[in-house]
Amino acid sequence: MKYTIPEQEIMCSGHKACQGCGATLAMRYALKALGPKTILTLPACCWSVIDGPFPYSAVGVPLFHTAFETAAAVASGIRAGLDMRGDTETNVVAWAGDGGTFDIGIQALSGTVERNDNVIYICYDNEAYMNTGVQRSSATPWGAVTTTTPARHFKQERKKDMIGIMAAHSIPYTASASVAYPEDFIRKLNIAKETPGAKFIHILASCPPGWKTAPELAIKLARLAVQTHVFPLYEIYEGRYYKLSMDPKKKPLIDYIKPQGRFRHLTEEQVAEMDKQVDERYDRLKEQAERSKSWFEAKKEK
Amino acid sequence: MKYTIPEQEIMCSGHKACQGCGATLAMRYALKALGPKTILTLPACCWSVIDGPFPYSAVGVPLFHTAFETAAAVASGIRAGLDMRGDTETNVVAWAGDGGTFDIGIQALSGTVERNDNVIYICYDNEAYMNTGVQRSSATPWGAVTTTTPARHFKQERKKDMIGIMAAHSIPYTASASVAYPEDFIRKLNIAKETPGAKFIHILASCPPGWKTAPELAIKLARLAVQTHVFPLYEIYEGRYYKLSMDPKKKPLIDYIKPQGRFRHLTEEQVAEMDKQVDERYDRLKEQAERSKSWFEAKKEK
Amino acid sequence: MLEIRFHGRGGQGTVVASKVLAFAVAREGRFVQTFPEYGVERRGAPVVAFTRIDDQKIYIRSKIYEPDHLLVLDPTLIGAIDVTEGLKPGGWIIINSDKPAKDFPQFAGFKVATVDATSIAVKHRLGSAAAPIVNSAIMGAFAKITGFVGIEAVREAVHELSPVKKDENVEAAQEAYDTAEVPKEQS
Amino acid sequence: MLEIRFHGRGGQGTVVASKVLAFAVAREGRFVQTFPEYGVERRGAPVVAFTRIDDQKIYIRSKIYEPDHLLVLDPTLIGAIDVTEGLKPGGWIIINSDKPAKDFPQFAGFKVATVDATSIAVKHRLGSAAAPIVNSAIMGAFAKITGFVGIEAVREAVHELSPVKKDENVEAAQEAYDTAEVPKEQS
Amino acid sequence: MSEEIKWESQSDMPLMAMSLGRMTVNKTGSWRNLRPVLDKEKCIKCGICWKFCPDVSISIDEEDYPVVNLDFCKGCGICATECPKDAIEMVKEE
Amino acid sequence: MSEEIKWESQSDMPLMAMSLGRMTVNKTGSWRNLRPVLDKEKCIKCGICWKFCPDVSISIDEEDYPVVNLDFCKGCGICATECPKDAIEMVKEE
Amino acid sequence: MQKVMMGNHALSWGAKLSRAEVIAAYPITPQTEVVELLSNMCADGSLKAEFIKVESEHSAMAASMGAAAAGARTFTATSSQGLALMHEVLHWATGARLPIVMGNINRAMAPPWTIWTEQTDSIAQRDTGWIQIYTSSIQEIMDSVIQAYKVAEQVYLPVMVVLDSFVLSHTNENCDIPDQDKVDAYLPRFENAYRLNTDKPAAFGGLTGPDWYYELRYKIEKDTERSLDLFEETGKEFGEMFGREYGLVETYKLDDADTVLVASASIASTARPAIDQLREEGHKVGLVRIRVFRPFPSELLRKLLAGRKKVLVIDRNISFGMSGAFYAETKAALYNEKKAPPMWGYIAGLGGRDVPLNVIRDMIEQTIAEEHPEGDIVWIGVKR
Amino acid sequence: MQKVMMGNHALSWGAKLSRAEVIAAYPITPQTEVVELLSNMCADGSLKAEFIKVESEHSAMAASMGAAAAGARTFTATSSQGLALMHEVLHWATGARLPIVMGNINRAMAPPWTIWTEQTDSIAQRDTGWIQIYTSSIQEIMDSVIQAYKVAEQVYLPVMVVLDSFVLSHTNENCDIPDQDKVDAYLPRFENAYRLNTDKPAAFGGLTGPDWYYELRYKIEKDTERSLDLFEETGKEFGEMFGREYGLVETYKLDDADTVLVASASIASTARPAIDQLREEGHKVGLVRIRVFRPFPSELLRKLLAGRKKVLVIDRNISFGMSGAFYAETKAALYNEKKAPPMWGYIAGLGGRDVPLNVIRDMIEQTIAEEHPEGDIVWIGVKR
Numbered sequence A, B: 001m002k003y004t005i006p007e008q009e010i011m012c013s014g015h016k017a018c019q020g021c022g023a024t025l026a027m028r029y030a031l032k033a034l035g036p037k038t039i040l041t042l043p044a045c046c047w048s049v050i051d052g053p054f055p056y057s058a059v060g061v062p063l064f065h066t067a068f069e070t071a072a073a074v075a076s077g078i079r080a081g082l083d084m085r086g087d088t089e090t091n092v093v094a095w096a097g098d099g100g101t102f103d104i105g106i107q108a109l110s111g112t113v114e115r116n117d118n119v120i121y122i123c124y125d126n127e128a129y130m131n132t133g134v135q136r137s138s139a140t141p142w143g144a145v146t147t148t149t150p151a152r153h154f155k156q157e158r159k160k161d162m163i164g165i166m167a168a169h170s171i172p173y174t175a176s177a178s179v180a181y182p183e184d185f186i187r188k189l190n191i192a193k194e195t196p197g198a199k200f201i202h203i204l205a206s207c208p209p210g211w212k213t214a215p216e217l218a219i220k221l222a223r224l225a226v227q228t229h230v231f232p233l234y235e236i237y238e239g240r241y242y243k244l245s246m247d248p249k250k251k252p253l254i255d256y257i258k259p260q261g262r263f264r265h266l267t268e269e270q271v272a273e274m275d276k277q278v279d280e281r282y283d284r285l286k287e288q289a290e291r292s293k294s295w296f297e298a299k300k301e302k
Numbered sequence C, D: 001m002l003e004i005r006f007h008g009r010g011g012q013g014t015v016v017a018s019k020v021l022a023f024a025v026a027r028e029g030r031f032v033q034t035f036p037e038y039g040v041e042r043r044g045a046p047v048v049a050f051t052r053i054d055d056q057k058i059y060i061r062s063k064i065y066e067p068d069h070l071l072v073l074d075p076t077l078i079g080a081i082d083v084t085e086g087l088k089p090g091g092w093i094i095i096n097s098d099k100p101a102k103d104f105p106q107f108a109g110f111k112v113a114t115v116d117a118t119s120i121a122v123k124h125r126l127g128s129a130a131a132p133i134v135n136s137a138i139m140g141a142f143a144k145i146t147g148f149v150g151i152e153a154v155r156e157a158v159h160e161l162s163p164v165k166k167d168e169n170v171e172a173a174q175e176a177y178d179t180a181e182v183p184k185e186q187s
Numbered sequence E, F: 001m002s003e004e005i006k007w008e009s010q011s012d013m014p015l016m017a018m019s020l021g022r023m024t025v026n027k028t029g030s031w032r033n034l035r036p037v038l039d040k041e042k043c044i045k046c047g048i049c050w051k052f053c054p055d056v057s058i059s060i061d062e063e064d065y066p067v068v069n070l071d072f073c074k075g076c077g078i079c080a081t082e083c084p085k086d087a088i089e090m091v092k093e094e
Numbered sequence G, H: 001m002q003k004v005m006m007g008n009h010a011l012s013w014g015a016k017l018s019r020a021e022v023i024a025a026y027p028i029t030p031q032t033e034v035v036e037l038l039s040n041m042c043a044d045g046s047l048k049a050e051f052i053k054v055e056s057e058h059s060a061m062a063a064s065m066g067a068a069a070a071g072a073r074t075f076t077a078t079s080s081q082g083l084a085l086m087h088e089v090l091h092w093a094t095g096a097r098l099p100i101v102m103g104n105i106n107r108a109m110a111p112p113w114t115i116w117t118e119q120t121d122s123i124a125q126r127d128t129g130w131i132q133i134y135t136s137s138i139q140e141i142m143d144s145v146i147q148a149y150k151v152a153e154q155v156y157l158p159v160m161v162v163l164d165s166f167v168l169s170h171t172n173e174n175c176d177i178p179d180q181d182k183v184d185a186y187l188p189r190f191e192n193a194y195r196l197n198t199d200k201p202a203a204f205g206g207l208t209g210p211d212w213y214y215e216l217r218y219k220i221e222k223d224t225e226r227s228l229d230l231f232e233e234t235g236k237e238f239g240e241m242f243g244r245e246y247g248l249v250e251t252y253k254l255d256d257a258d259t260v261l262v263a264s265a266s267i268a269s270t271a272r273p274a275i276d277q278l279r280e281e282g283h284k285v286g287l288v289r290i291r292v293f294r295p296f297p298s299e300l301l302r303k304l305l306a307g308r309k310k311v312l313v314i315d316r317n318i319s320f321g322m323s324g325a326f327y328a329e330t331k332a333a334l335y336n337e338k339k340a341p342p343m344w345g346y347i348a349g350l351g352g353r354d355v356p357l358n359v360i361r362d363m364i365e366q367t368i369a370e371e372h373p374e375g376d377i378v379w380i381g382v383k384r
Ligand SMILES: Cc1ncc(C[n+]2csc(CCOP(=O)(O)OP(=O)(O)O)c2C)c(N)n1
Pocket: A023, A044, A045, A046, A047, A067, A068, A069, A096, A097, A098, A099, A100, A101, A126, A127, A128, A129, A130, A131, A132, A137, G026, G027, G028, G029, G057, G081, G082, G085
């Protein structure tokens, strides 16, 4: 068999994730890319449960569970500690959910990126606080229902543009990814490993109970998010140079919306409104990628 | 006399600021623009001292002193409280230093902006933690000396691009300002007053002891920052549409650097390096403003 | 005081079943206390819930270690875990199963009754065929078999507690009530 | 134990003056404790500092309410505040002033000496002409006038404590020492 | 494969809550309602099912066929959905 | 203009640290080393000095001349620096 | 109206009945249902309130402060890690004299991660100046929120209503929802005399030197102490209006008791049948349930406990290196009493370890059996 | 080497001599000089350490945790608001068993804003499981940092070295800087047996149910208690090597004292000359200075205080509604003693109100004059 992603399994079976959990796949892929010389720190999130109760673990690398708001700062500390003890090789990875990244952890993250500490921050984004039972986060998309944004009053704000915020921090490397595209995700992690300084990767991780979908659709939906341009895959170098990882012909948004209970209440007009938002954003991305072309060419020549 | 800024003085004399304090002028102007129907909340910063000790105050409007990391969240709360009691008119203003904004307060600010709460956040930026005696903040410019970035190891990171970060939040209105240009600042505050939702204004406020300069140069330097393109004045609408408030012919960077003790140690090469950074950033801004022109024209037509 | 323990799997409605009993009992003017054994288990893992019923205010707030009776929402649990742990001799064990009570000889010493709640749930389209939600049906049967609570109160409780398909749930409860056979050994 | 109070304004080096004394005394092998009255005052506001000197370890850690002696770095403070508050009768008041001691008749009952530390500071280019830093000069004079500490130790302390212009500061201290006149009333 | 860890008392335990074994002690196969069944006829040995299994429950045998480890497979059905050849069917567990 | 507020005891005080007077009790003029002195000859009454005074210590008189309030002026010298006509000189305070 | 309700929903109902105007909260297990029900109530208009969906607990408390300072009645709820993250701002709410009411679900502190009950989270806030009510039934939770506002708004201090995670938060129980009219009569609209008001501008919290800071703290202390009486008064008034009376403590079979158990929250509830059993067996045992832990009802405890033969205190919390808080403080309260009884201290139920009736009996029986307490504290049920 | 040094610099020197490898800190008055000196030391290479310039105190503690978990010796320092903002993460450092050492400068809590000394900030962390040393001289500050590591690394628990703001932090005093060689011998390089190690991968802090959480807490308690002995041992060893001995408490003229003052920090220092005066006037007064407040030295206090005629405790902190912490806990420690002396409690010096010698005398004299303590606590010097 020709494997398209590394064969080695560092994460093991038996973990506590729900059936069809995208967050789990994200970890499986990440560890394949990063290898065993990796240390994780994990704030409160589904993964705090998925990894398993004391005295067990599923990840197969050292893992420091930490307080919800602290992932990035702990990673900075681990990095400094390792460096001082002479280990500059081991990958130090903060692994956090969207809540722990977009909301309560954004300050520590902003600090780590500003100092340009040599760590990889990976946000697996299931678009709500899942571990506590599906409450709104600032990563929850416009229109979605959660337990704190009931159908009558669905989420009114757009998803926070975390990659844009990271880019505004002039982070050396940031990228989006999706569990439906493991090869792409792994390629990006390899770039992150090679790039000195702070790196931020934002991976969409479908969540059947949170999105109110059938578990078997988890990958399909993560793929549709990309195909409908809802969640474009792209990279930004030095906070300025944009590159689309793929530019699929757009599928109808409704293909993505319909299978998801969290969007069930949306009217046709509301979906159309959402579609407009999606296109606007995608167009802007393409524009930015266009403008960055010369830089990538210059880089290639070097 | 023809006043170019409102005559009314809401802030009074007798406050505790150092001689030539730019932060104080910022407040004086802001209150002129905002008027007496304004409530301030103030996290720890020089202004916590400037305003005066219990039982005195210098601002002339209600002021809630608050914990360092909380300015934006308290403002959101005041807004909600006033709204619930039927007062939707009063301006609710978070007034914070660069440390309270760029560093320890960024999370609360990010939350307030994400929820698009109807408040004005004003960051007076003196480019370090002045109240505690000049320590580095993430707003401290590259190359500067502070008590935590001694000359031997001056600040290595560039100034965080807070307006860019706010723009990435799709904030309805954000702008930079300088105490040397009060008319411009007041104009921007008037726009902020009229714009529903969250607003962020970033005003450069010179600080003689912190910058190690003579107090009489405070305004001159704040002006030179603009004239040398170090601190451009611009606005961003809807997080996307850029407008330069002025586009002065560039004065030599050294004019700005030289009078400041905090930059005294910089070599010529280092100043040249800084100059390159300044130009790069300014060029990008101009580019963005160029691209936004059509939007402003369309807006004007309406 | 009556103490009842519920066994099921995450996603089957075990905790809701215990609440149905509580709400029904309260409607009859009695005192009740119900609570889950709260874990952080995801879908599919074993779940336990408890209900206490009394004629006076209930003060005891520890878990139930020696229940008077059991409800088993998922027969696959039998064997996987020791469901009867602590069960008082002579207590009821009401099992969701399409098999007759006599197929559970291991429960000698207890009063066993079965009800095919799964079929009833599927019939009324409660949950999916792969994962039917059986709580309404089993509580209907429980009312009939034990007589600890009236079907009217159960119907009302089911109605109140069902987030969707209220009527179907009530009907499932009623059907289970109507069809459940009270085993002879009941004294 | 000797207790000394320093009066000055923010920016003049009052706290450093008190430290110079402390460092000098410690160099002579005695025990010392020095601390500012810490406010959050900005430049220009009145500032107070304290020093205790003893031959044995100092345990008392409260403020000094009844100092034995005073140093006044800024003559404009006289009149603005009651500098002699609590001062023990017969204590020294050493004032930075270009006027002679007899121009301070209000300090009858105390021993007054003046030193033109400002001129010395300006001469040695310590601080700016508008805001000279007078601490080194006044401490040189203090050593001479009171004899509580030797000029050698003061010179070393000044050297250690001056962040810039170390030599100029030392010279200022020495010049003040050399030129200060010990008033006759000193017993 | 990890064994279940049992202590008698606190003195047997480590100082803090640290893992001493792997989650493979936790046989998540019991969560399953539906079981993936492979039709070797249809299978083209592309490995896609292996790639997308969140529970690391598919391995590849010597003949390059996917094999489901029923000790752990939770029956999510992703493999069946993602198989380009519909070579996996989800059948109800008894 | 605010008066200094004096209490005898805690029972005279408000519940919490709230301001009851204005900072104009605090005569910051004493901080001054240099005093701004206006040369009316040179002054063109542009108000720039007024505009940039951080201490709100310049007012405009009936004739539109700037007047410094020496009770509060800290002597920063901004007015002198910013005056387009060099109409203000900073002189040493005695 | 009679309902069966979980503890978390009782908190939400308490806030609704009190007509909370601003709610700022952040989700955390086991508090989420509080927030979810409130956001539903706001969405369907049954509660006219602004719900601020903050990005963290310190912003939840900060936004609550802002709202309260603006004069609105303000509610929030949290648990364990969330409460701890508020710590700095908790001090702030006290010093700013803001009558915020907050629910806290007692959950043990991490690490290791845990979600089960233990009081260390709220005990660790004992020095923040928040008034604390430890509840022991679903009904009491709801009623306590209402009473909390009544007290808070008189003393201008924040109040925490505390409940055990799962054992109360997720237990469904009979509960009477009082009529809104009657609650309105009991708890009228609040006019904050110190609110941020552009007609009377004032700065709040400005720098205060050693000259007056001490006096401001003294005022907090005096108002805190005043709340002791207010709890008794407002609890009686509540009883008159709603038929359920509350005070600083609750006693059970205390009159003739020679051995007295001091406990709180759900353990104090289970203690009743335990005491019934022991009484039947001839032991003169009684109960003092501490309901209000801050301010600590020292004087009342002296009255109730002095002269008894033995006292035992159960703590579901630990201050490492200094026993449990209820034990230490009960001892401190009775220290100078002439007839101070010997006092036993037990730690039990940390991290959600169940404390069943027989374990409570064990502790009482051990106390009865022993001559004098040995050492400082007994950890009940550690697997040694 | 003899130096005159301020308290803050003594903290920095303590960290330097201990060869701290990672420092993560955030500025706050009155701590800034600690950080400034350390960043200078890092910049000029005299200290080989990474200085992480974090964006807040909770990140300071979080980064410290990461560094300590990676096996590095880690130092930080803060004060008041900053300490409070760390609260959640303080609990974390304990539960994760990380031997971090932190300096805390005692400053009163806002609002109102203040920067002057008071112990409420660190007292409010008494339930976080941090060991706490209250120092009372500049020399002791430096020495305590070194000792703190020595203890912390044996019990795998974090230690806080506490000092009064200004009264110690900004006071310059004679101070002996020990030789680096000797410090290295006293405090060898630390090898953390539980560090994050890719050769022995393990997860730390995973979810723990009611089955074992209780036991993990018990282990913390036992190690906390073990540190009591370790303080005495390492303090003696320090004395042998450096000529300055430290223990859990320090006593002064205690032997024949019938009235004993219990105090801490700078008040306990000023108390010595006060006691000298009273002794001269014929009063048999002695002093117990509590140096280690967590774990609370209950047993030792029983030994030192039982049987005295009177004891008074001065607290520069307040737990609103429950007196000061030293008073309450000293009472708790002695409660079950047969010969428990009557105990007076005084609050003094909050918010930096100076506590001069004569005020200390007043409290002692009031105690001597009174028959029995009245009420719960006396606030000394409130302007009433
Ligand atoms: C300070 C604090 N507040 C709240 C919580 C409760 N909490 C734990 S996980 C979680 C949600 C996490 O959401 P996200 O980061 O998106 O990860 P997910 O659970 O969705 O995987 C919350 C709110 C906590 N542990 N700590």
